[in-house]
Amino acid sequence: DSGVTQTPKHLITATGQRVTLRCSPRSGDLSVYWYQQSLDQGLQFLIQYYNGEERAKGNILERFSAQQFPDLHSELNLSSLELGDSALYFCASSVGRTPGGYTFGSGTRLTVV
Amino acid sequence: AQRVTQPEKLLSVFKGAPVELKCNYSYSGSPELFWYVQYSRQRLQLLLRHISRESIKGFTADLNKGETSFHLKKPFAQEEDSAMYYCALNERNTGKLIFGQGTTLQVKP
Numbered sequence: 001d002s003g004v005t006q007t008p009k010h011l012i013t014a015t016g017q018r019v020t021l022r023c024s025p026r027s028g029d030l031s032v033y034w035y036q037q038s039l040d041q042g043l044q045f046l047i048q049y050y051n052g053e054e055r056a057k058g059n060i061l062e063r064f065s066a067q068q069f070p071d072l073h074s075e076l077n078l079s080s081l082e083l084g085d086s087a088l089y090f091c092a093s094s095v096g097r098t099p100g101g102y103t104f105g106s107g108t109r110l111t112v113v
Numbered sequence: 114a115q116r117v118t119q120p121e122k123l124l125s126v127f128k129g130a131p132v133e134l135k136c137n138y139s140y141s142g143s144p145e146l147f148w149y150v151q152y153s154r155q156r157l158q159l160l161l162r163h164i165s166r167e168s169i170k171g172f173t174a175d176l177n178k179g180e181t182s183f184h185l186k187k188p189f190a191q192e193e194d195s196a197m198y199y200c201a202l203n204e205r206n207t208g209k210l211i212f213g214q215g216t217t218l219q220v221k222p
Contacts, residue, residue, distance in 0.1 A: 004156075033209065043157075043199065043212040056209050088154065101147055102210060104157040 003027060004105035006091050012111045018079040021108045023091030025072055031055070031094045032074040033102060034066055038087040049074055081112045115140050117202050119213035126190050127221050134185040134216050136174075136200030145203035146183040147210070148174055152196045160198070161185070170194070190220045 003026035013019055025032050034046040045058035049068035060066075063081075068074040078085060088109050092102035116139040126132055138144055148160040160169055163176045163183060174185045183200060200213040 035212075042214045045209045045211070048209055058209060090157065092157075101159050101162050102157075103159070104149075106156045107154075 004029075004091060004093050004103050006089075006105035006108050008108060009106065010109045010111075012113060013081060015081055015083060015112055017081050017112075018077065019081065019110065021076040021078070021089050021091075021110075023074045023076070023093075023105060025074070025091075025093030026103050029093035029095050029103070030072065032068055032072070033092045033094075034060075034074070034076050035090040035092065036087045037090060037107070041087075043090075046076070078110070083112050086110055086112045115202060115204055115211055117200050117211050117213035119198075119200055119216045121216045122214070123217045123219065125219040125221065128192055129189050132185075132187045132190045132194070132218065132220075134198050134200075134218065136183045136185065136213060138181050138183065138200075138202050140181075140202055140204075142205065144176070144178075144183075145205065146174075146176060147201045147203070148172070148183075148185050149199040149201060149212075150196050151199065151215075157199065190218075192220045192222060194218060195220045 005024040007022045030051045033048045036044045046060040047066050048056040052068050063079050066076045088107045090107045091105045118137045146163045149157040150160045151157045161174050172187045197215050199215045201210040
């Protein structure tokens with residue numbers, strides 16, 4: 001157990017739907033990062049939060065949004081889902097504002113049918 | 114632009130053979146580089162960071178600024194080393210890690 005908890009582990013949903021992925025960072029870590037891993041695109045950085053505030057944004061679609069709550073857990077919201085959104089979504093956490101090496105969660109496997 | 118390149122999608126070796134997984138980077142400034150390993154689409158685990166100069170599971174990596182490389186090496190591959198390996202660069206100002214496309218290492222018996 002890495003200390004970073006992601007739920008759910010698996011999610012199957014239909015096109016056009018909306019889902020929420022949840023991440024609890026390792027105890028003491030203030031930064032949360034979201035990545036999308038697909039077979040053709042590799043690991044793509046989506047967004048980072050530090051202590052509740054958005055710090056960096058990557059290739060995140062407008063249909064996707066995220067937030068970090070006061071207890072530091074984070075949620076990634078994916079809406080108007082398309083088949084191409086099927087992927088593994090990883091959350092990672094680190095102590096400071098910059099990584100210095102992440103700790104990754106086990107990921108949520110999203111399948112859009 | 115900051116970039117990490119892993120030129121090989123797949124590297125297949127026999128057990129006991131030496132392994133070198135290539136990683137080249139493009140970064141203006143002093144880079145901070147990492148290697149991550151992913152077994153069977155599980156979570157990524159930090160294998161090495163260049164700052165610490167550790168040797169984990171027999172793997173080492175040396176930063177070569179002249180060649181802008183951070184190749185991962187192991188003198189004798191084991192079957193349990195079969196996994197996906199990602200090289201990553203810390204983009205210091207933004208707080209994100211830039212990953213290469215990954216190399217699948219397949220160690221045959």
